[in-house]
Amino acid sequence: MTVADELTPETPEGDAEEPIKQRKNGLYPGVSDELAENMKSGWADTELRDLEPVPQAAETAARRAALSARFPGERLVVPAGNLKVRSNDTDYPFRASVEYAYLTGNQTEDGVLVLEPTADGHRETLYLLPRSDRENGEFWLSGQGELWVGRRHSLTEAGTLYGIPASDVRELADALREATGPVRVVRGHDAGIEAALTDKVTAERDEELRVVLSEMRLVKDDFEVAELQKAVDSTVRGFEDVVKVLDKAEATSERYIEGTFFLRARVEGNDVGYGTIAAAGPHACTLHWVRNDGPVRSGDLLLLDAGVETHTYYTADVTRTLPVDGRFTEIQKKIYDAVYDAQEAGIAAVQPGAKYRDFHDAAQRVLTERLVEWGLVEGPVERVLELGLQRRWTLHGTGHMLGMDVHDCAAARTETYVEGVLEPGMVLTVEPGLYFQADDLTVPEEYRGIGVRIEDDILVTRDGNRNLSAALPRRSDEVESWMASLKG
Numbered sequence: 001m002t003v004a005d006e007l008t009p010e011t012p013e014g015d016a017e018e019p020i021k022q023r024k025n026g027l028y029p030g031v032s033d034e035l036a037e038n039m040k041s042g043w044a045d046t047e048l049r050d051l052e053p054v055p056q057a058a059e060t061a062a063r064r065a066a067l068s069a070r071f072p073g074e075r076l077v078v079p080a081g082n083l084k085v086r087s088n089d090t091d092y093p094f095r096a097s098v099e100y101a102y103l104t105g106n107q108t109e110d111g112v113l114v115l116e117p118t119a120d121g122h123r124e125t126l127y128l129l130p131r132s133d134r135e136n137g138e139f140w141l142s143g144q145g146e147l148w149v150g151r152r153h154s155l156t157e158a159g160t161l162y163g164i165p166a167s168d169v170r171e172l173a174d175a176l177r178e179a180t181g182p183v184r185v186v187r188g189h190d191a192g193i194e195a196a197l198t199d200k201v202t203a204e205r206d207e208e209l210r211v212v213l214s215e216m217r218l219v220k221d222d223f224e225v226a227e228l229q230k231a232v233d234s235t236v237r238g239f240e241d242v243v244k245v246l247d248k249a250e251a252t253s254e255r256y257i258e259g260t261f262f263l264r265a266r267v268e269g270n271d272v273g274y275g276t277i278a279a280a281g282p283h284a285c286t287l288h289w290v291r292n293d294g295p296v297r298s299g300d301l302l303l304l305d306a307g308v309e310t311h312t313y314y315t316a317d318v319t320r321t322l323p324v325d326g327r328f329t330e331i332q333k334k335i336y337d338a339v340y341d342a343q344e345a346g347i348a349a350v351q352p353g354a355k356y357r358d359f360h361d362a363a364q365r366v367l368t369e370r371l372v373e374w375g376l377v378e379g380p381v382e383r384v385l386e387l388g389l390q391r392r393w394t395l396h397g398t399g400h401m402l403g404m405d406v407h408d409c410a411a412a413r414t415e416t417y418v419e420g421v422l423e424p425g426m427v428l429t430v431e432p433g434l435y436f437q438a439d440d441l442t443v444p445e446e447y448r449g450i451g452v453r454i455e456d457d458i459l460v461t462r463d464g465n466r467n468l469s470a471a472l473p474r475r476s477d478e479v480e481s482w483m484a485s486l487k488g
Contacts, residue, residue: 023143036137040137047157048153048154051160052160053161053163054161055312056105057105060104063102063216064113064122067103067213074181075184076122076184077114077186077193078113078186078213079097079100079113080106081096081110081189094108095271095313096109098217102213102404104126104164108152110128110190111126111129111169112172114127124164126164128153128166129168131151131152172196173195173196176200184206207411220426220459225425227312228316231315232469234265234268236471236472238261238264239472241263241264250296250297253296254292254293254294261276265306265308265309268308269310271309273317274315274317276305277292278302278304279292280294280300281297281449285450296324298324299323302322302324303320304320304322305455313404314404316402316469317402317406317455318455319454320455320472320474321339321454323479323483326487331447332452335447338434339454341366342366343363346360348362350422350428350460350465352423352424352460353422354422355422356419356421356422360399364390364398365381368381368384371393372384398431399458401428402429425459425460426459427459429455430456434450434451435451456468456469
């Protein structure tokens with residue numbers, strides 16, 4: 001007698017647990033009872049009993065306390081999310097929702113943080129998948145079993161690591177269906193959890209929770225600043241790696257640049273924080289050029305916009321525009337220096353108490369002055385700025401908040417973000433650019449196909465700012481000297 005194509009776990013009578021499905025065209029048609037029994041025993045005890053809390057445990061506890069204070073008497077549900085299918089039976093690498101990782105430090109799929117209201121705050125529970133079941137064969141028969149994808153932490157281990165009591169997430173949906181009282185959930189990450197709460201939540205109330213969690217991240221704590229610096233430091237090394245292999249990129253394509261940077265990101269971090277922009281020649285005029293399949297030619301510029309993401313999800317976001325052969329041409333230097341001057345003005349405007357918009361306005365003014373000076377747009381400067389005419393060549397805003405998302409705090413209210421005031425602990429990018437499209441007939445031919453952006457990650461301090469990415473040269477002559485030293 002053999003177990004059929006679908007191995008049905010032994011469950012109590014009346015319990016309808018889903019069977020463990022086998023691959024349709026697998027080479028083994030089933031599992032014998034003898035093998036199934038054999039696989040249940042003979043395994044060592046691997047429980048980890050000497051774990052320490054994750055490094056950010058104190059910070060995540062403080063964040064949960066602050067969130068609890070914002071929503072007294074309400075149940076708060078924050079999912080990590082589920083695996084997403086890439087194709088057939090392969091999934092994309094999992095990345096937990098920022099809201100969940102920010103509050104817990106945990107990064108595993110299917111996890112859910114629940115804050116249940118009590119008389120004096122909230123009771124916290126971290127709902128997770130427990131270790132794979134060895135009695136029903138899940139650990140070796142399921143595509144997500146431990147012998148296929150690796151060991152999960154036990155619920156006890158998770159409680160130690162994250163400082164939150166852990167329970168089996170497979171029981172959560174039923175519990176939420178029976179829940180009473182006001183509930184809020186962070187939407188868009190776990191359809192099953194949302195379905196269990198469908199008659200208990202409203203879009204407006206859930207959006208308020210998302211906004212609060214976004215605004216909580218506007219000011220970074222010391223742990224976050226240290227992680228961002230770590231991300232930037234790795235990113236600097238990634239840029240150095242790229243400069244050293246530009247000759248190989250010339251022999252292949254922009255993909256060589258992308259791959260070189262990715263190697264540094266995976267060796268020293270979790271991943272890249274966003275799709276690397278390795279834009280050579282006229283591709284530099286495409287703001288989010290991530291195809292990276294074009295040629296790299298001596299005499300052209302390379303716009304490299306890339307960032308390493310740390311193991312705790314904090315990402316750098318740095319851009320340098322580099323002459324492929326190590327030397328700017330006269331027109332390239334003219335445009336580059338204008339962008340550098342604009343960035344200098346923008347960085348100088350990053351001060352505590354300043355309006356968030358100030359750095360953008362300062363950089364745009366410098367770029368507009370140059371465009372008028374070069375005769376590319378008719379002045380005066382104030383008229384051009386009022387009508388936004390410079391945007392034909394500057395295109396984008398001059399920066400954004402940075403953190404666990406490359407465009408962090410995106411759900412924050414406009415009055416606390418774009419219309420807000422800078423505070424110590426905020427981290428933002430300053431990244432002006434000039435882009436002269438290859439088909440732009442309003443500019444002289446020598447400008448066409450040149451795109452320049454310079455971007456750094458700036459921490460607002462009590463007395464001004466600190467450039468976290470200052471280790472990468474910015475001034476044109478310094479860029480040339482730096483490249484020459486790396487090329488030997």
